[in-house]
Amino acid sequence: MSVEPPKSSSSKPSTSSQSDLSVTVIGGGTMGNGIAHVFAQSGHPVTLVDVSKEACERAFATIEKNLGRMVTKEKLTEQQMQETLQRLSTSMSIQEGCQDAGLIVEAVPEVLQLKRDVYQDVEAVVEPNAVIATNTSSISITKLANTLKHPERFIGMHFFNPVPVMSLVEVVKGHQTDQAVVDAVMAWSQGLGKVPVPVNDSPGFVSNRVLMPMINEAIFSVYEGVATPEHVDEVMKRGMAHPMGPLRLADFIGLDVCLDILRVLYEGFQDPKYRPCPLLVKMVDAGTLGDKTGQGFYSYK
Ligand code: CAA
Numbered sequence: 001m002s003v004e005p006p007k008s009s010s011s012k013p014s015t016s017s018q019s020d021l022s023v024t025v026i027g028g029g030t031m032g033n034g035i036a037h038v039f040a041q042s043g044h045p046v047t048l049v050d051v052s053k054e055a056c057e058r059a060f061a062t063i064e065k066n067l068g069r070m071v072t073k074e075k076l077t078e079q080q081m082q083e084t085l086q087r088l089s090t091s092m093s094i095q096e097g098c099q100d101a102g103l104i105v106e107a108v109p110e111v112l113q114l115k116r117d118v119y120q121d122v123e124a125v126v127e128p129n130a131v132i133a134t135n136t137s138s139i140s141i142t143k144l145a146n147t148l149k150h151p152e153r154f155i156g157m158h159f160f161n162p163v164p165v166m167s168l169v170e171v172v173k174g175h176q177t178d179q180a181v182v183d184a185v186m187a188w189s190q191g192l193g194k195v196p197v198p199v200n201d202s203p204g205f206v207s208n209r210v211l212m213p214m215i216n217e218a219i220f221s222v223y224e225g226v227a228t229p230e231h232v233d234e235v236m237k238r239g240m241a242h243p244m245g246p247l248r249l250a251d252f253i254g255l256d257v258c259l260d261i262l263r264v265l266y267e268g269f270q271d272p273k274y275r276p277c278p279l280l281v282k283m284v285d286a287g288t289l290g291d292k293t294g295q296g297f298y299s300y301k
Pocket residue numbers: 066067069070073137159160161162163164165166207208243244249253257
């Protein structure tokens with residue numbers, strides 16, 4: 001399959017003029033607004049789609065705040081910030097928001113059916129050579145693609161929180177993803193100043209297959225009374241130079257998200273080594289999900 005951004009005359013994946021690529025990000029939550037931010041900052045026209053006016057305004061305000069933080073730190077000029085904001089528009093309609101996009105990045109909640117519904121709406125309106133990417137942190141790319149008319153143009157583009165700061169993009173090739181699509185997404189990610197790493201579709205990809213068992217073991221250490229959350233985190237920060245301890249990081253990611261990913265690993269590999277710690281299950285049942293609820297292993301009230 002040939003992949004090219006609309007408005008380009010080339011028949012090969014075209015990444016020479018990065019700003020020619022129009023990008024639509026679906027979902028304006030933490031990851032979606034971060035993804036929209038980095039594409040707009042790198043010169044791409046970006047449309048951010050979310051379900052309500054309030055959600056769109058909230059996403060735009062977060063991007064403005066994070067750009068302002070970069071201006072304060074002198075990583076960006078005031079003019080660059082204004083230019084970035086001018087490249088951003090919002091829409092409440094997938095139909096309207098996706099029509100001219102060469103790349104669509106889906107960043108809606110991790111619910112299989114919700115994502116599939118989004119892809120159906122996207123495929124109904126997009127250009128035939130547009131690439132559809134998902135920011136899923138663990139759902140199989142191959143499984144997500146199996147209701148698509150064109151699974152060969154579907155790919156995982158896994159960003160990390162906070163998106164403007166973390167340099168990795170895990171580029172996940174599904175069973176049917178065309179190699180030209182992988183190559184285009186690798187080049188587009190580099191154009192964002194990120195470091196793309198190609199991986200094949202497998203439960204948790206590489207990032208969460210390695211990260212989540214560590215977080216789970218940290219939770220087991222607390223559950224079994226080996227150490228307090230503070231002490232577990234101190235060990236990993238001072239002994240292993242992690243910027244955040246695993247329990248602080250679990251709160252930052254969201255304990256519900258961690259549990260969902262561990263369940264994907266447990267079911268996907270059918271291996272008891274991925275069994276989620278009962279304490280994690282209990283905290284999620286109690287609604288103590290970390291930063292977003294104000295209480296997790298630590299209190300943020
Ligand atoms: N937008 C722009 N800049 C931001 C930002 C944002 N949202 N958040 C932080 N920053 C910048 C700050 O301006 C600051 O810049 P300087 O270095 O120039 O001062 C820098 O990031 C560090 O921020 P702070 O000083 O406020 O705080 P910190 O030093 O404690 O760092 C952190 C915060 C970057 C989050 C750091 O603790 C860290 O790297 N933690 C680990 C994060 C991580 O592992 N993320 C991946 C999670 S897993 C995931 O996302 C995927 C998944 O599938 C679960």
